[in-house]
Amino acid sequence: xxxxxxxxxxxxxxxxxxxxxxxxxxxxxxxxxxxxxxxxxxxxxxxxxxxxxxxxxxxxxxxxxxxxxxxxxxxxxxxxxxxxxxxxxxxxxxxxxxxxxxxxxxxxxxxxxxxxxxxxxxxxxxxxxxxxxxxxxxxxxxxxxxxxxxxxxxxxxxxxxxxxxxxxxxxxxxxxxxxxxxxxxxxxxxxxxxxxxxxxxxxxxxxxxxxxxxxxxxxxxxxxxxxxxxxxxxxxxxxxxxxxxxxxxxxxxxxxxxxxxxxxxxxxxxxxxxxxxxxxxxxxxxxxxxxxxxxxxxxxxxxxxxxxxxxxxxxxxxxxxxxxxxxxxxxxxxxxxxxxxxxxxxxxxxxxxxxxxxxxxxxxxxxxxxxxxxxxxxxxxxxxxxxxxxxxxxxxxxxxxxxxxxxxxxxxxxxxxxxxxxxxxxxxxxxxxxxxxxxxxxxxxx
Amino acid sequence: xxxxxxxxxxxxxxxxxxxxxxxxxxxxxxxxxxxxxxxxxxxxxxxxxxxxxxxxxxxxxxxxxxxxxxxxxxxxxxxxxxxxxxxxxxxxxxxxxxxxxxxxxxxxxxxxxxxxxxxxxxxxxxxxxxxxxxxxxxxxxxxxxxxxxxxxxxxxxxxxxxxxxxxxxxxxxxxxxxxxxxxxxxxxxxxxxxxxxxxxxxxxxxxxxxxxxxxxxxxxxxxxxxxxxxxxxxxxxxxxxxxxxxxxxxxxxxxxxxxxxxxxxxxxxxxxxxxxxxxxxxxxxxxxxxxxxxxxxxxxxxxxxxxxxxxx
Numbered sequence: 001x002x003x004x005x006x007x008x009x010x011x012x013x014x015x016x017x018x019x020x021x022x023x024x025x026x027x028x029x030x031x032x033x034x035x036x037x038x039x040x041x042x043x044x045x046x047x048x049x050x051x052x053x054x055x056x057x058x059x060x061x062x063x064x065x066x067x068x069x070x071x072x073x074x075x076x077x078x079x080x081x082x083x084x085x086x087x088x089x090x091x092x093x094x095x096x097x098x099x100x101x102x103x104x105x106x107x108x109x110x111x112x113x114x115x116x117x118x119x120x121x122x123x124x125x126x127x128x129x130x131x132x133x134x135x136x137x138x139x140x141x142x143x144x145x146x147x148x149x150x151x152x153x154x155x156x157x158x159x160x161x162x163x164x165x166x167x168x169x170x171x172x173x174x175x176x177x178x179x180x181x182x183x184x185x186x187x188x189x190x191x192x193x194x195x196x197x198x199x200x201x202x203x204x205x206x207x208x209x210x211x212x213x214x215x216x217x218x219x220x221x222x223x224x225x226x227x228x229x230x231x232x233x234x235x236x237x238x239x240x241x242x243x244x245x246x247x248x249x250x251x252x253x254x255x256x257x258x259x260x261x262x263x264x265x266x267x268x269x270x271x272x273x274x275x276x277x278x279x280x281x282x283x284x285x286x287x288x289x290x291x292x293x294x295x296x297x298x299x300x301x302x303x304x305x306x307x308x309x310x311x312x313x314x315x316x317x318x319x320x321x322x323x324x325x326x327x328x329x330x331x332x333x334x335x336x337x338x339x340x341x342x343x344x345x346x347x348x349x350x351x352x353x354x355x356x357x358x359x360x361x362x363x364x365x366x367x368x369x370x371x372x373x374x375x376x377x378x379x380x381x382x383x384x385x386x387x388x389x390x391x392x393x394x395x396x397x398x399x400x401x402x403x404x405x406x407x408x409x410x411x412x413x414x415x416x417x418x419x420x421x422x423x424x425x426x427x428x429x430x431x432x433x434x435x436x437x438x439x440x441x442x443x444x445x446x
Numbered sequence: 447x448x449x450x451x452x453x454x455x456x457x458x459x460x461x462x463x464x465x466x467x468x469x470x471x472x473x474x475x476x477x478x479x480x481x482x483x484x485x486x487x488x489x490x491x492x493x494x495x496x497x498x499x500x501x502x503x504x505x506x507x508x509x510x511x512x513x514x515x516x517x518x519x520x521x522x523x524x525x526x527x528x529x530x531x532x533x534x535x536x537x538x539x540x541x542x543x544x545x546x547x548x549x550x551x552x553x554x555x556x557x558x559x560x561x562x563x564x565x566x567x568x569x570x571x572x573x574x575x576x577x578x579x580x581x582x583x584x585x586x587x588x589x590x591x592x593x594x595x596x597x598x599x600x601x602x603x604x605x606x607x608x609x610x611x612x613x614x615x616x617x618x619x620x621x622x623x624x625x626x627x628x629x630x631x632x633x634x635x636x637x638x639x640x641x642x643x644x645x646x647x648x649x650x651x652x653x654x655x656x657x658x659x660x661x662x663x664x665x666x667x668x669x670x671x672x673x674x675x676x677x678x679x680x681x682x683x684x685x686x687x688x689x690x691x692x693x694x695x696x697x698x699x700x701x702x703x704x705x706x707x708x709x710x711x712x713x714x715x716x717x718x719x720x721x722x723x724x725x726x727x728x729x730x731x732x733x734x735x736x737x738x739x740x741x742x743x744x745x746x747x748x749x750x751x752x753x754x755x756x757x758x
Contacts, residue, residue: 031542043681054476066536067573068598130626171505172504172506172507173506173508173509174505176506176509176513177509180513181633183462218733219519219520219523220520222516222520222521223516223517223519223521223528226512226516229513230496230500230513230514233500233504233506233513234496234499234504236504237503237504238499238500238503238504244572245492245495245496245499245745246496248493249493249496249517249518249521252517252518252521253520253521253524254519255521256520256522256524256525256528257524259524259528260524260525260527260528260531261534263528263531263532264531265629266535266629267531267534267535267538268626269627269628269630270538270542270628271538271542271629271630273624273625273628274539274542274543274590276624277542277546277590277593280591280620281622306741310488322542322545323591324550325545325546325548325549326545326548328518338613344646349589354472354541354542354545355541357537357541357544357545358534358537358538358541358542359534359535359536359537359538360534360538394576399513400501424453
């Protein structure tokens with residue numbers, strides 16, 4: 001238990017070395033290429049595309065509607081579960097009532113999906129919001145992969161799975177399993193591409209982004225693949241009626257998820273705003289909690305923390321000084337770094353007491369509690385200091401030293417002073433990460 | 447169709463039970479349930495139908511259970527998570543507001559009590575669920591601009607001096623400025639801004655008169671005054687709730703909205719209101735309370751014999 005490695009807590013392995021050059025833009029390029037090729041193929045060989053116009057257009061409408069009703073989740077992304085489920089069902093449908101779709105190639109499916117998604121997203125763009133092409137591209141490519149696997153790849157002794165489905169006799173449950181599996185593969189494609197987009201957006205590790213993606217998206221993903229398979233199966237006896245009917249469970253899911261996402265966002269806003277109570281009273285410098293939180297999140301991403309840890313870290317950073325609201329007289333400029341160690345510890349413990357009474361996870365209070373503990377106790381007394389606390393400690397010290405200034409000299413002096421406390425006061429790995437984050441920030445921005 | 451009837455009857459009976467049980471308004475309960483879980487109830491009806499379709503005409507058999515239940519499990523998971531997060535959010539909000547109150551030991555719990563009483567008053571006035579929610583948030587955060595300020599903390603005079611009076615006059619606006627970024631509070635901001643307006647137009651910050659003052663602000667004003675009277679201060683004991691009600695009633699039509707005051711009387715008949723416990727050690731607490739009705743008169747420039755909070 002007291003091996004130093006374990007005491008180091010949540011950090012796994014060295015910070016990922018290889019920066020991903022594959023950026024989100026690549027995903028978009030691939031998607032555009034697929035859409036163009038699909039359109040060319042459709043023009044050259046339309047197949048039953050025109051005769052099945054009712055089925056095709058009903059899929060198209062719901063794909064578009066799903067895109068229109070996409071909703072934001074807390075990591076800044078937007079989800080469109082209905083688009084994905086409908087698109088997957090489109091890719092997996094062989095017969096719809098009396099309309100035979102077995103000769104419909106992936107081309108038309110890709111083309112129609114692309115047009116429908118763009119139509120659904122355009123109203124958002126018209127209102128001046130971002131079109132979010134990367135996320136659309138991830139959804140689109142998931143549909144494409146499912147269509148390719150089902151309608152084009154000769155996976156079953158030289159025949160496509162579509163042909164197998166069309167000629168299947170007897171109970172259809174094996175077909176149902178098959179469809180569910182293909183839909184699930186399509187969804188994993190989506191999760192993988194989303195992870196790529198997220199990792200390149202936040203400069204975090206791809207592996208961690210993928211794990212977060214699977215952890216948070218697997219449940220919804222399974223529901224989506226099941227719905228996709230359901231619609232495809234029900235198209236045979238019900239025709240286009242299957243679409244609205246079988247989307248009902250998904251609408252329910254979407255409704256629940258929207259509410260969940262909304263309360264998460266609300267929660268985050270509440271904590272952020274109430275963290276400013278300390279600066280209002282003049283206890284901390286303006287913007288201190290916000291800046292420390294932002295820096296902590298960047299360092300946490302750089303160190304490859306999980307999404308859950310990052311969220312706890314952000315809240316701990318926002319509330320790390322909240323104990324000061326109970327003080328009768330503010331400490332000079334609110335800088336806890338300048339306070340005596342005993343005062344630092346008292347503020348940390350007051351803050352932790354308050355955080356413990358909130359509905360935040362216990363990890364947040366623990367992180368706040370240990371924010372003043374110097375790193376040397378990890379080595380000397382083999383105590384465990386949570387990683388989150390060590391990050392808050394370094395970020396807080398940096399912000400106290402820089403004082404919100406953007407002057408290069410102040411920044412360099414701050415890092416230098418932190419380096420003096422390396423290994424004694426601060427965790428060297430966190431400090432290295434801080435240096436990396438600062439270097440990235442100031443080479444990128446102005 | 448059957449599922450529609452089922453849901454309506456179900457909600458109506460639950461609302462009846464709650465009405466009998468705790469005296470909440472039937473209409474507001476019924477509407478609240480219809481808007482929150484009505485859609486879900488309808489959905490379950492349709493899902494039963496889908497199950498049958500999939501099993502027989504689509505020939506999928508028992509495996510259809512897996513396919514149908516997966517999305518349902520996810521929906522249920524999300525609903526449970528939502529409920530948990532919402533509770534956590536409310537706890538967090540209350541805890542952080544309470545943290546701001548600790549500097550004045552006599553004020554601890556004030557915001558939460560005002561919120562509780564405001565919600566009861568709102569229901570008595572027939573507010574809908576959305577309005578009640580906005581009222582609750584406004585009430586719990588009504589003094590946030592005051593709690594954030596710290597200049598009053600060391601005050602040991604009998605009444606606030608000039609700079610503190612300015613601070614008092616400013617605190618509703620300070621609170622609104624702090625909260626203006628929070629999307630879900632947009633409907634509550636106005637009520638926070640005007641919670642110290644007076645029915646006779648002599649309040650602050652905008653000297654609004656009568657019904658020009660947002661209803662939620664008038665509700666909070668009544669709850670705020672009542673709570674100020676029923677908690678003590680250094681040198682003054684808390685009034686019992688019947689005495690506090692008398693004081694509040696004497697101010698209907700001048701300081702406070704008569705309709706809301708009438709509802710307060712009705713609410714107090716149904717609910718007992720515990721007088722706030724005095725803190726174990728009240729050292730350092732200011733000798734005055736900006737929510738005291740007397741303070742409202744003083745700031746309005748009215749000199750009247752001290753009927754309210756002076757002695758008991």
